[in-house]
Amino acid sequence: MSFDPDAPANADQIFGLPFTPRNARVVLIPVPWQATTSYRRGTREGPRAVLEASAQVDLHDLEVGDAWKEGFAIEPEDDRIRLWDEAAEGDALAVIAAQTGEGEGIVPEDALERVNALGEQLNDHIYREVSRLFEGGHLPGVLGGDHSVPFGAIAAAAERYPGLGILHIDAHADLRVAYEGFTWSHASIFYNVLTRIPGIGAVAQVGLRDVGAREAEFAQEEPRVFWFTDPQMQRALAEGRTWLSIVRDIVDTLPERIWISWDIDGLDPALCPGTGTPVPGGLTWGQACVLLAEVAANRTIVGFDLNEVGPDEWDGNVGARLLYKLCGHAVRSHQRGDAP
Numbered sequence: 001m002s003f004d005p006d007a008p009a010n011a012d013q014i015f016g017l018p019f020t021p022r023n024a025r026v027v028l029i030p031v032p033w034q035a036t037t038s039y040r041r042g043t044r045e046g047p048r049a050v051l052e053a054s055a056q057v058d059l060h061d062l063e064v065g066d067a068w069k070e071g072f073a074i075e076p077e078d079d080r081i082r083l084w085d086e087a088a089e090g091d092a093l094a095v096i097a098a099q100t101g102e103g104e105g106i107v108p109e110d111a112l113e114r115v116n117a118l119g120e121q122l123n124d125h126i127y128r129e130v131s132r133l134f135e136g137g138h139l140p141g142v143l144g145g146d147h148s149v150p151f152g153a154i155a156a157a158a159e160r161y162p163g164l165g166i167l168h169i170d171a172h173a174d175l176r177v178a179y180e181g182f183t184w185s186h187a188s189i190f191y192n193v194l195t196r197i198p199g200i201g202a203v204a205q206v207g208l209r210d211v212g213a214r215e216a217e218f219a220q221e222e223p224r225v226f227w228f229t230d231p232q233m234q235r236a237l238a239e240g241r242t243w244l245s246i247v248r249d250i251v252d253t254l255p256e257r258i259w260i261s262w263d264i265d266g267l268d269p270a271l272c273p274g275t276g277t278p279v280p281g282g283l284t285w286g287q288a289c290v291l292l293a294e295v296a297a298n299r300t301i302v303g304f305d306l307n308e309v310g311p312d313e314w315d316g317n318v319g320a321r322l323l324y325k326l327c328g329h330a331v332r333s334h335q336r337g338d339a340p
């Protein structure tokens with residue numbers, strides 16, 4: 001192969017790599033979907049921003065080395081997703097406007113039902129795609145879009161690996177019941193995962209700093225949910241705990257096989273200013289890297305998603321670098337001596 005990893009990247013494939021979804025170990029599925037976004041729109045263009053910025057990422061990584069040699073590739077966008085999203089978004093905006101008293105207050109008949117049906121259609125589509133990738137021996141990565149998009153992927157992963165754990169990094173718990181009436185809302189994904197998908201062993205939620213009272217109640221009553229909130233972690237650091245010791249507590253809550261669900265707003269908003277619902281606080285870049293490295297050294301990452309990346313260049317840049325670490329650590333986590 002004549003590929004020179006230090007040469008400027010070819011813009012057609014993710015990170016400029018010479019792989020296709022057929023021969024790559026990690027296969028990414030772009031999901032340009034923002035139908036249930038409740039605040040700032042634009043995450044539909046997250047996958048495009050990440051793909052464009054990915055050419056800037058140097059391939060030799062100081063943490064994951066040359067894991068890229070196993071192959072990372074992205075599938076072409078499926079045109080149907082954009083069509084479903086645009087259809088769902090029109091109805092969703094009308095429903096939201098009626099609730100907030102803005103606009104005309106006229107909601108098209110069956111608007112809510114149509115949004116929910118399109119969400120279910122997206123879930124089925126992602127479930128099938130990710131199941132197919134597992135069958136082909138690939139490690140799947142879903143690239144959103146809003147945080148509703150990985151539901152079908154997590155369902156496929158839990159079916160294949162019963163007892164699956166989830167490491168969820170986010171400013172929000174996403175444990176709401178049908179937020180704004182939308183069953184498949186970005187703010188409800190982990191409520192849906194925990195109540196609708198059999199075989200979920202544990203969900204560790206890290207970086208939370210904007211949660212509802214009912215979410216806190218649900219988390220307290222659900223023994224599979226472990227919270228590592230931003231205020232708790234900041235307090236522990238202020239008292240002299242090390243970040244590594246906190247990270248080890250997080251890893252301890254997780255079973256051997258895990259899915260990582262990463263909402264970019266779990267990071268400090270300086271790293272994701274264009275995300276849908278930014279909140280002050282959050283993980284620094286360095287903390288995020290140490291967390292990922294420690295998880296990958298001790299657990300097997302069967303797949304992952306990265307969501308809520310904004311459409312602008314800086315958002316895409318950080319998103320691409322986080323995506324690169326996710327791909328590399330996912331591969332590395334299968335190369336541990338004791339990995340199953």
Ligand SMILES: [Mn+2]
Pocket residue numbers: 147170172174186263
């Ligand atoms: Mn989220």
